[in-house]
Amino acid sequence: MSEERTHAPPLPTASGGGGAGAVLDRTPAAASPTANEGPGGAQQPTRGHSTVLVVGAGPAGCAAGLVLARAGVDVCVVDRATFPRDKTCGDALSNETVATLGRLGLADALASLPHAIVRRAAAVFPDSSEVTRDYDPPGWIVRRLHLDDLLRRELVRAGARLVQATAVTSLTARDGQVVGAAGPAFEWHADVVVAADGYGSVGLAALGATKPQGRFLAVSATAYYRGVGFPRGDTIADHCFDAELPYGYGWIFPAVEGVSNVGVYLRADGYRRTGRALRDLLAGFLERHADRFAHAEQVGTTRSWSLPLGPRPIAHAAPGLLLAGDAGGFVDPLSGEGIWQALRTGELAGETARDAMRGSGLDAAMRRSYERRCHDEIGKPSRAKALVQQAMAIVVRRRLYRLPAVRAALTWGYRRRAFEMSKS
Numbered sequence: 001m002s003e004e005r006t007h008a009p010p011l012p013t014a015s016g017g018g019g020a021g022a023v024l025d026r027t028p029a030a031a032s033p034t035a036n037e038g039p040g041g042a043q044q045p046t047r048g049h050s051t052v053l054v055v056g057a058g059p060a061g062c063a064a065g066l067v068l069a070r071a072g073v074d075v076c077v078v079d080r081a082t083f084p085r086d087k088t089c090g091d092a093l094s095n096e097t098v099a100t101l102g103r104l105g106l107a108d109a110l111a112s113l114p115h116a117i118v119r120r121a122a123a124v125f126p127d128s129s130e131v132t133r134d135y136d137p138p139g140w141i142v143r144r145l146h147l148d149d150l151l152r153r154e155l156v157r158a159g160a161r162l163v164q165a166t167a168v169t170s171l172t173a174r175d176g177q178v179v180g181a182a183g184p185a186f187e188w189h190a191d192v193v194v195a196a197d198g199y200g201s202v203g204l205a206a207l208g209a210t211k212p213q214g215r216f217l218a219v220s221a222t223a224y225y226r227g228v229g230f231p232r233g234d235t236i237a238d239h240c241f242d243a244e245l246p247y248g249y250g251w252i253f254p255a256v257e258g259v260s261n262v263g264v265y266l267r268a269d270g271y272r273r274t275g276r277a278l279r280d281l282l283a284g285f286l287e288r289h290a291d292r293f294a295h296a297e298q299v300g301t302t303r304s305w306s307l308p309l310g311p312r313p314i315a316h317a318a319p320g321l322l323l324a325g326d327a328g329g330f331v332d333p334l335s336g337e338g339i340w341q342a343l344r345t346g347e348l349a350g351e352t353a354r355d356a357m358r359g360s361g362l363d364a365a366m367r368r369s370y371e372r373r374c375h376d377e378i379g380k381p382s383r384a385k386a387l388v389q390q391a392m393a394i395v396v397r398r399r400l401y402r403l404p405a406v407r408a409a410l411t412w413g414y415r416r417r418a419f420e421m422s423k424s
């Protein structure tokens with residue numbers, strides 16, 4: 001299997017990278033870390049110290065940074081991208097994600113972004129039969145380009161320092177304790193580091209872990225389409241299961257300003273067995289739903305990225321270090337939902353670091369407490385979701401969805417929201 005297929009190829013614009021030099025957002029309250037340009041414009045390493053350093057300004061990093069900055073903790077967030085940046089995603093926010101963003105004080109700002117409303121989710125089978133559930137309150141579709149920039153702006157407004165266009169390549173350790181992070185143009189010290197840098201985190205090495213594989217990894221490809229048909233109404237999010245997408249599904253989401261997010265999602269071991277490239281699987285999915293795409297045209301490129309699935313049996317904390325969001329592998333294996341998990345583990349990491357700084361530091365008891373909260377809220381339900389994912393693969397492969405008893409069980413599970421980790 002080629003490299004491209006084992007680890008879905010990164011989206012050039014997804015996570016940014018490198019860039020022309022550090023871009024520093026300062027707030028009036030923030031102490032000056034360092035200059036990022038030297039004499040003659042030569043780039044100098046951005047150097048400094050903060051009580052907490054967060055690596056990654058996605059949903060997990062921003063949630064952690066927001067909690068810390070609002071508590072008055074000196075926090076710096078570093079990201080290799082320059083914002084606004086896009087992130088390869090289906091852009092779907094479950095109603096619990098919307099509620100979590102509201103709890104973070106972002107309800108009004110979120111409502112001002114271009115969005116679509118999801119009032120119903122449908123699991124669609126190859127014979128066109130479906131099982132549905134209604135959302136009340138609704139879920140939303142919001143482009144990550146907009147959502148992540150909103151989080152980033154709020155982070156800076158709350159008083160965090162943000163260093164952009166600056167990659168971290170390793171964590172710095174002393175006497176078995178993480179004490180900072182470094183990159184080609186970055187050298188930073190902190191009492192606690194939150195690794196929130198997504199798939200393939202720099203924090204994994206400090207925990208003796210490697211990138212996830214097999215059933216702890218999924219791959220996904222997505223593209224935007226204008227003019228997709230919505231014959232059953234434009235507030236229905238379709239999750240289409242078929243044997244061509246083992247341990248996964250294809251999605252067609254309601255359009256934001258006329259443009260729909262469409263994609264395929266598969267567990268990595270299932271993907272390997274297909275022997276096909278992700279973009280071919282996406283093209284095949286569109287062909288099987290040709291009626292919906294008769295008048296559609298693609299907007300932009302097809303993009304793909306990897307999803308680290310929960311519950312990955314690795315530590316999520318070490319002396320001086322907490323892992324949050326995709327960095328820790330918290331994505332719901334059945335649905336591929338990861339934004340809520342990123343926000344929630346980011347919040348928990350922020351609270352843990354905040355409390356550690358108010359007490360005796362990030363000691364073993366605080367780290368255990370973080371692990372336990374992540375496990376209770378996300379690890380345990382993920383385990384159940386992984387079992388449902390196994391069962392769904394059998395239902396689809398053997399076409400058991402045609403049996404009334406199976407259909408009844410699916411309807412019961414779906415409507416009781418047994419298939420959703422983030423619920424409201």
Ligand SMILES: Cc1cc2nc3c(=O)[nH]c(=O)nc-3n(C[C@H](O)[C@H](O)[C@H](O)COP(=O)(O)OP(=O)(O)OC[C@H]3O[C@@H](n4cnc5c(N)ncnc54)[C@H](O)[C@@H]3O)c2cc1C
Binds near residue numbers: 058059087196197199
């Ligand atoms: C195709 C696809 C579709 C998806 N659809 C959905 C969906 O519809 N709904 C949903 O809830 N979830 C979805 N997910 C999952 C969701 O996108 C992730 O779970 C979520 O983005 C995780 O947030 P995060 O903050 O942990 O990481 P990320 O969003 O990946 O953010 C990590 C940040 O860290 C930065 N970074 C990375 N490496 C470094 C480094 N070395 N140095 C400095 N900065 C670095 C990146 O630039 C980025 O800004 C999807 C994922 C994929 C791939």
